Amino acid sequence: MFVLTIDQAGSRRAQDRIPELLELLRPIPTVLPWERSVGDEAQGVVADPPDVVDAALLCLRAGGWYVGIGIGGVETPYPSSPREGRGSAFVAARAAVDRAKKTGDRAPLAVEGPDGAREAEGVLALLGRHVMARSDAEWRILDLLQPGMRGTQTAVARSLGITPQAVSKAAGRAAWHEEQAVRPAAARLLAWSDDGTA
Structure with a gap:
């Protein structure tokens, strides 16, 4: 099982961003729902490694969050709230x-748990660096791309009124194709570590 604890950076100087x-994070499936745990921190319990990857990268994209991923056991029966x-x-x-x-x-971002946790952290940190470095203009393009779908770059170019070459260059600069290839590897490393807790 995976517990994500996400803390707001610089919360003493900024408005409350937990809502x-x-x-x-609402679209990310959970075992125990996302909710404020204490003050400027939120927590959720997630079962599936790809969902952990999605949640972590969403937080890094938004910026201003410290992401902690814990791998291990969660006592049952599950309570109604991660706070319990x-x-x-x-x-x-x-x-x-x-x-x-x-x-x-x-x-x-950091990952703690059995064997495989540090490897998963390394891969997620590399992905996170690319995600955090992207410009708003690159995100406008990347948000429209569909992984593994032929003709998607042409369709995106048409919808944005730019050339397919501009879409291709943006995807290349942003390491978008590499991200799509590496996300499953990060999820496998998380799963490997989680299997070590059984």
């Missing part, structure tokens, strides 16, 4: 978010 974060949850995944998520605050120039 915005909860809305951002117990288990090693919660402890790992706390350690991870604390470490995410100390990543320096790297993506503010």
Whole structure:
């Protein structure tokens, strides 16, 4: 099981962004729902590794969040709220978010858990660096691209009134194709680590 603890950066100097974060994460499936845990922090319990990857990268794209991913057990029966949850995944998520605050120039993300957690963190941090570096203009293009669909670049170019070459260059600069290829690898590493908790 995966517990994500997400803490707002610079919250003492900024307005409360937790409602915005909860809305951002609402489409991501959970075992225990996304909710404010304490103050400027939110938490959720997620079962599927691809959903963990999606949630982490959404937070990094939005910016201003420290993302801690804990891998481990969650005691059953599940409570109605992650605030009442117990288990090693919660402890790992706390350690991870604390470490995410100390990543320096790297993506503010950390993963704690059994074997495979640090490898998953490395891959997610690399992906996060690309996600965080993209411009608004690149996102306007990338948000319309469909992975693995033929003709999507031409369709995007037509809808935006630009050339297919401009779409191709934006996708290349933003490492979009690489991201699509690497997301499943990050999910597999998370799954491998989670299998080590059984």
